[in-house]
Amino acid sequence: MRAVSPQTPRVVVIGAGTMGAGIAQASALAGLPTVLHDVDAAILAGGLERARAQMDEGVRRGKVTPQARQTAAACLTSSATLAEAVRGAGVVIEAVPEKLELKRRIFSELGRLAPAPAVLATNTSSLSIASIAAAAASPERVIGLHFFNPPHIMKLLEIVVAPATSPETLRRCRDLAASMGKEAIVVRDSPGFASSRLGLALGLEAMRMVEQEVASAADIDRAMELGYGHPMGPLKVSDLVGLDVRLSIAEILHRELGAEQFRPPEILRRLVAEGKLGRKTGQGFHSWDPSSSSR
Numbered sequence: 380m381r382a383v384s385p386q387t388p389r390v391v392v393i394g395a396g397t398m399g400a401g402i403a404q405a406s407a408l409a410g411l412p413t414v415l416h417d418v419d420a421a422i423l424a425g426g427l428e429r430a431r432a433q434m435d436e437g438v439r440r441g442k443v444t445p446q447a448r449q450t451a452a453a454c455l456t457s458s459a460t461l462a463e464a465v466r467g468a469g470v471v472i473e474a475v476p477e478k479l480e481l482k483r484r485i486f487s488e489l490g491r492l493a494p495a496p497a498v499l500a501t502n503t504s505s506l507s508i509a510s511i512a513a514a515a516a517s518p519e520r521v522i523g524l525h526f527f528n529p530p531h532i533m534k535l536l537e538i539v540v541a542p543a544t545s546p547e548t549l550r551r552c553r554d555l556a557a558s559m560g561k562e563a564i565v566v567r568d569s570p571g572f573a574s575s576r577l578g579l580a581l582g583l584e585a586m587r588m589v590e591q592e593v594a595s596a597a598d599i600d601r602a603m604e605l606g607y608g609h610p611m612g613p614l615k616v617s618d619l620v621g622l623d624v625r626l627s628i629a630e631i632l633h634r635e636l637g638a639e640q641f642r643p644p645e646i647l648r649r650l651v652a653e654g655k656l657g658r659k660t661g662q663g664f665h666s667w668d669p670s671s672s673s674r
Contacts, residue, residue: 388469
């Protein structure tokens with residue numbers, strides 16, 4: 380963990396769900412002053428509790444030193460109001476649900492409330508960065524920072540550059556990625572970016588194979604893990620991401636690209652309708668213990 384200096388950016392994460400809490404945890408573990416915000420007090424409290432519990436689990440497994448955990452805990456605070464949260468922010472990362480109008484509303488507020496130098500980032504995995512940036516007062520400050528679940532473990536950070544994004548905003552996000560120990564890739568703002576577009580195509584085809592009884596979910600995942608060296612099969616990944624999230628992204632890409640490979644399979648729609656959303660509900664294409672760590 381690096382020492383905090385006067386130049387260390389104050390990171391604000393908006394949204395204390397699975398991804399938001401995980402991003403805040405990763406930021407705090409990097410020694411960055413981090414504020415987690417959510418409009419729902421119960422979700423905010425739960426997000427903080429989950430982040431701290433995962434840090435404790437990291438200590439138990441020998442992945443995090445007790446000193447690093449103590450320092451990270453001191454770096455991580457919360458705020459119930461957006462204006463208070465973004466005061467003095469260097470980087471603001473929005474991690475709310477994948478709803479364009481919700482994100483645009485938040486970025487409109489950020490355009491008014493966040494300090495002028497602050498980077499305004501969205502963790503969207505599929506929505507147009509340009510459409511989100513259009514709601515902000517300074518679109519040159521807006522960029523995509525697509526983290527992967529769980530954010531405190533996954534090394535990849537997909538940086539998505541919109542037409543209006545300034546070179547300085549990109550530079551600062553590269554620096555942030557390095558500070559957090561992430562490997563950054565830079566992609567152009569297009570539907571699904573690079574990772575979601577490729578990962579979703581594989582996941583949806585695996586779902587169709589289950590639907591057509593080509594093989595079991597376990598064997599399809601095992602084929603990709605043992606035959607192609609994937610650390611986790613496409614159906615396990617889908618369960619981990621959340622089948623509701625996968626369905627939302629599939630609908631967006633099918634609408635934006637008009638490509639049949641992104642048409643959501645009926646098995647995905649059925650599981651979501653039944654509330655079987657993957658790891659977070661304990662059941663998806665696989666059975667999960669919701670209280671267990673994902674790694």
